[in-house]
Amino acid sequence: MARVALAQLEPGPDLDANLAEVARLARKAADQGASWILLPEYATFLHGSRTEMRHAAERAESVLDAIRALAARHSIWVLLGSMVVPNGDKMSNRSLLLDSNGDIAASYDKLHMFDVELAGGRRILESSAYAPGNEAVVVATPFGKVGLSICYDLRFPGLYRRLAQAGAEVIVVPSAFATATGPAHWRPLLTARAIENTAFVLAPATCGSSPGGRSTHGRTLALDPWGNAMGELETEPSALLFVDLDLGLVEEVRRQIPSLRADRAFNVREISPSSQTTKAPPMSSSSEVPMPDVAEQAPALRSHYLDVPQMPWQPTQFDGIEMKMLYSDKVTGMSTILFKMAPGAVVPLHEHTAIEQTYVLEGQLVDAEGSAGPGEFVWRPGGNIHVAHAPEGAVFLSVFMKPNRFAAGTKFFTE
Missing domain, CATH: 3.60.110.10 (Carbon-nitrogen hydrolase)
Incomplete structure (x- = not known):
């Protein structure tokens, strides 16, 4: 108190x-x-x-x-x-x-x-x-x-x-x-x-x-x-x-x-009387909405380009796992991380506190529910608990809406 x-x-x-x-x-x-x-x-x-x-x-x-x-x-x-x-x-x-x-x-x-x-x-x-x-x-x-x-x-x-x-x-x-x-x-x-x-x-x-x-x-x-x-x-x-x-x-x-854990992403669909009877004009039509001059765009709104191959791999708290931090927002907890797991490396027991999405580039990522290989994608909802293995090694891209919670109290990769 x-x-x-x-x-x-x-x-x-x-x-x-x-x-x-x-x-x-x-x-x-x-x-x-x-x-x-x-x-x-x-x-x-x-x-x-x-x-x-x-x-x-x-x-x-x-x-x-x-x-x-x-x-x-x-x-x-x-x-x-x-x-x-x-x-x-x-x-x-x-x-x-x-x-x-x-x-x-x-x-x-x-x-x-x-x-x-x-x-x-x-x-x-x-x-x-x-x-x-x-x-x-x-x-x-x-x-x-x-x-x-x-x-x-x-x-x-x-x-x-x-x-x-x-x-x-x-x-x-x-x-x-x-x-x-x-x-x-x-x-x-x-x-x-x-x-x-x-x-x-x-x-x-x-x-x-x-x-x-x-x-x-x-x-x-x-x-x-x-x-x-x-x-x-x-x-x-x-x-x-x-x-x-x-x-x-x-x-x-x-x-x-x-x-606070139940927010959902959504789109807004606008409906007007004309949109119910008239097809939208092609983008090349004279009614095209003019785009702002990119040169006038505020610095905070500009795109951010990363030369990912030139970025060094960074060690993580887990043996055999390295990463490249591509994006991290300390306020929302959102992050995008490229991971490389050595053969036999393990991500220990953890809970996904919000949706996590993973696209496998190389190798195989395995857990008790299945596996994903090159060109395959897996997403897990908030509340999902698992241990991830890479028997032959793996490289994969993961997008986190919020940091994971590890059972042993280990901090997340962005913390």
Whole structure:
């Protein structure tokens, strides 16, 4: 059982005064037995002026030093919900998790930019001043595996699904949620993320009126994996919400409702009145949808080419088995691996936690259910348990949706 404190703040125009208030709350949290304090988005400075935010970004190093010092002083973990840091001609909205020594355990740059047009024609274009991040983050802590997110990310459930399927038991959502949307959307969205992903959701928030016309919703909230509220603040500034995390509850709820293991890949078939009576035009017709210019494609969306024959074989934890890692995603657990097994080599008893697909290139791969030779393919569903042999040696390509679980506790090839 871990005691944590969620802070609710109303950042003012004085960054140093804001830091002093954060320090006061951290001391109070530690004095009352919390081993982790979670601060909201823009915890140390929030202003409606981009110029003022840029000035705050230029002090990012000193802000981080101050937060690291208070973490070490009170031997308490700190989630710095976010602070602004320079990023070329823009800024990044960065969340930092510090351990009780003040060392950085993880950092995360907000993925989704708040580009909206609210009632009354008010437009907010966050992407004009901020650069989005490009990766999700799950980090192991004494409080379980923690998935990081920030505010507007909350509207993108796919992010939270990937965090949970990567092992996140606690998901943090530090926020400066707009008052225009907060009353209708804040609590329902947080509750949905907790229920969908059977995880604790901890959402420290800013509140009240910050300079430059920034008004935020407040109502810091903590939810358990069943979606029940563990505690909630209203709109009071400089307040702490204390909750106790029992990770056994995550395990119990996921045992009862194993939805994280039940996702299925599927296609979407679109049907329109015209498609029911008219054949689709050939790709060479004038109605062909123009493709984007490949040269304009973002780096993260480009193809990745590997010269596999030139890649060296890497040893594995098992005698006589080598591999070439062609693809690995630490967040989802998906991987594609080329294996080479020496004659007589054995992959010991293991369970496939999701579908595994194997195409044999050379030799023979054998288990108690059958064998596959050159040019043959075998797939196994999640839950399949077996031992694999290569009596005469084998080379084969395997695609894993998630890491296998070995009976002896041996780690998977990507771990």
